Amino acid sequence: MALCTNYKTRKLKDQLVSLWIRFMVLLVVALPLIIAFSLFYKSWLILGHSSLSELLFSSVWRPLAGKFGFFPFIISSVWVTFIGLMLTAPICLLSAIFLTYYGSRHLLRFMQPVIDILAGIPSVIYGVWGILVIVPAVGKYLAPMFGYESSGFSIMAGGIVLSVMLIPFVLNILIEIFRTVHHDLFDASLSLGATKWQTIKHVVLRKSFAGIVSAFGLGLSRAFGETIAVLMVVGNVVGVPENLFQPGYPLPALIANNYGEMLSIPMFDSALMFAALLLMVVVVVFNIISRRTIIYLESKH
Template sequence: MSAGLIILVVLLIACAGFFVGRSRAIATAGGDIRNLHSRPNYYGLTVALFSAAPALMIAVLWLLLQPLYIEGQVSEMIAPADIPEGGSLSLVMTDVRRIADGLDVAVDAGTLTEDRIEDMRADLSDLRTRLGEVGIAVASEVRQNVFMAAKTYRELAAKLRLAMAVIVIGASLAGAAFSLLRINPDYRARNVSEHAIKALLILSSSVAILTTVGIIFSLLFETLHFFRLYPAKDFFFSSIWNPQFQGGSDLGILPLLWGTLYVSFVALIFAVPIGLLAAVYLSEYASKHVRSFAKPAIEILAGIPTIVYGLFALITVGPLLRDYFAEPLGLGNSSSSVLTAGVVLGIMLIPFVSSLSDDVINAVPQAMRDGSYGLGATKSETIKQVILPAALPGIVGAVLLAASRAIGETMIVVMGAGAAAKLSLNPFEAMTTITVKIVSQLTGDTEFASPETLVAFALGLSLFVVTLGLNVLALYIVRKYREQYE
C-alpha cells in the first residue's frame, strides 16, 4: 500500500470519527445538547484529531527514517570490490535503487523470475560496455552483489510499506477508539480541541523556520564535502570558471558572482524607478477609473512565465540592442548580453516594486497628508517630504523582494545573457549567473560525489549568504528610518 493511500485511509477514518463522536456525545446527553459541556461538533473534532494527528505523525517519521534504514541495511551487502575505481558507495547505491525500481516494474507485470533477473543483469552489463566504448562514463560494472542488494532493497521496502500501513492505520483506529471512550457530558471537548488547534498553529508557524534550517544544513553538509575535494581558497578567489568532468577543473566563483550582481543591478536600475513612479502615480494622482485598469494591467506582468520573457529577450530585445547600440558603438556583436537579460528581467520586476510600493504608500495615514497640506505644502512637496519618507521601510522591502527575485532568476539569464563566465564591465557582452551554473552542474549523468557536481551546493550556499546580506542591510535601513515616525 502506497503512502498516499495510507494517508487517505487515515483521513477517511478521521472524517468518520467526527460524525461518530458527534453522535455519541448527543447520545450520552440523552439527546439534549444543553447537558453537554461543549457543543457536539467539538466532541466530533476531538475524535477526528485523535484519529488523524498521531497516525500522520507516525507516517511522516516513518517516511523520513525508512530510506535511511533500508540503505543502511543494503549498503552492508556491497563489498569494496563492487565499488569501481574512482567511484563511491553512493553511486553504487544509486544503481541499486534503479535496479530495484526495475524489479518492482517486473513484479507488477508478473514476469519476474530468476532467469529474467539474469537477463536484466546481462542487458545492463552490455549497455554499460557499449556506453564505455563511445566515451560515456558509467557508474560501475554490474555485479551479482549489486543485483542481490537491489532484490533485498525491494523486498525490505515492500515489508516496511506493509508494516507502515498496519501501524499507521492501527494507530488511527486506536486513537479514534480512545477518544470515543472518553466522551461523556462532562468531557471538556472544546478545551481539548482548542489546545490541539493551537499546537497545530504553532507547528505551522514553525514550518518556515524548520524549512530554512533544513535548507541551510543540506547545503552546508554537501558544501563541506566539496571543500574536502576542492580548495576553498581557489573557489572563493579564483577568477576562472572552467569545469572539466574528466578532472583538472577551475571552479572559481568570482565570475559567476560578478555576473549575478551585474545582471541584478541592471534589472533593478530599470525596474525600481519605473515601478516606484508608477506606484506614486497610481496612489496619488490617478483617478479611480484609471487605477482600476492600470494596476491589474501592471500586475499581469508578474504572471507571465519566465520562459516567455526568455523568448522575448532572445528574439526581440537582444537583436534590437545589438543592431542599434552594441554594433554601432563597437561594443559587441552578440544578441546575448548582460543588458538584454537585465532589461527583460527589469520588466518582469516592475509589478513587484509597483504593487508593493503602492500598497505601502496607501497605508500612510491620511492625517499626515492633511497636516502637510495645512502647512501650505503642495502635492508634489507632500509626496517628496512626507509620504515617501514615511513609506520608505515598505519601499525598501519591495526593492529587496525584487532584488531577491532577480538574483534567483535562471531562464531569462540563460536565454538573454548566455552562459559565458567572465569578468567584464561591458554590458553588451554575454555573461552568466550562479543559478545558471547550479542547474548546468546538476544536469546530466555525472558522478554525484565529484567536485564538478558538488560545486553546485557551494554555489547555492554562497547565493544564500548574499541574499541574507541583502536582508540584513534592508533591515538596518528600515529600522533607521522607522524610528523617525514612531
C-alpha cells in the same frame, strides 16, 4: 449513549487534527533550515577542497582540473541584478506615486489587472520575448549606440529582461508602502502651501525612505535568483565580462545548465550545490533584512 460516542469520536478527531497541525507547523518552520542544511551538506566536499576565498574570488573555472573559481558567475549575477534594479527603480517609483496619489480610482482598477498579469507571466515567456525582441534590439541598436560590437546575448539583455519581470513585484510592494503614509501628513504639508509634488518629494519620500529601500531589497533578492529568463538571453559564456554588452554567466544559469549532467564528477556536483547555497544565503539575507524593516515600519504605522 449514542450522543456520548459521537462526542468521543469528535473529540478524538479534533485531537488528531491538532497533532497533524503541530507536525506541519514544525515542518514549515524547519523547511528553510532543512533546505539550507542539505545544500550545505552537499557542498561540504568542495569546501574541504578549496578555501572559501578562493571559491568566491578566483576567476579560474576549470572543473575538470579541479579549479572552481566562482568569481565570473558572481560578478555576472551582480551586474545583471544591478542593471535590472536600475532600470526598474524609476519606473516603479514613478508609477507607484502616480497610482497612489494622482490617478483616479478607475485608473487603479484598470491598472491592477495589468500589474497582476505582468506578475503572472512565467519567466520562460519573458525569456522567449527577450530572445525575440530584446536580444536583437541590444545587438543591432543599443550596443552600437555605445560603440560596442555585440551579438545581443549579453549582460545588458539579461538586465533589461530582468527589469521588466521585477516591475510588478517591486511596484506592488511600493504601493503598499506609500499607502501606509498617513494622509494627515499629506494634508499638513499641503496646508502649508506645498504642491502635491513638493509634498511627495519632501515628506512622502522621506517618510517612506526605509520602506522604499526594503522594496528594492526584496526586488534584489528576487532578481538574484531569477533563472530561466536571464539564462535564455545572457549568453552563458564563462569569463569576467569587460563590458555590459558581452555575454555573462550568472549563478542560477550555471546551476541550471550543468546540474544533473555532471554527477560523475563529485567535486563538480558539490561545486554546483555550493552555488545553490550561495544563492540561497544571499537571497534569504536580503529577504530577512527587507521584510524585518517593512514589518517594523508597518507596526509603527
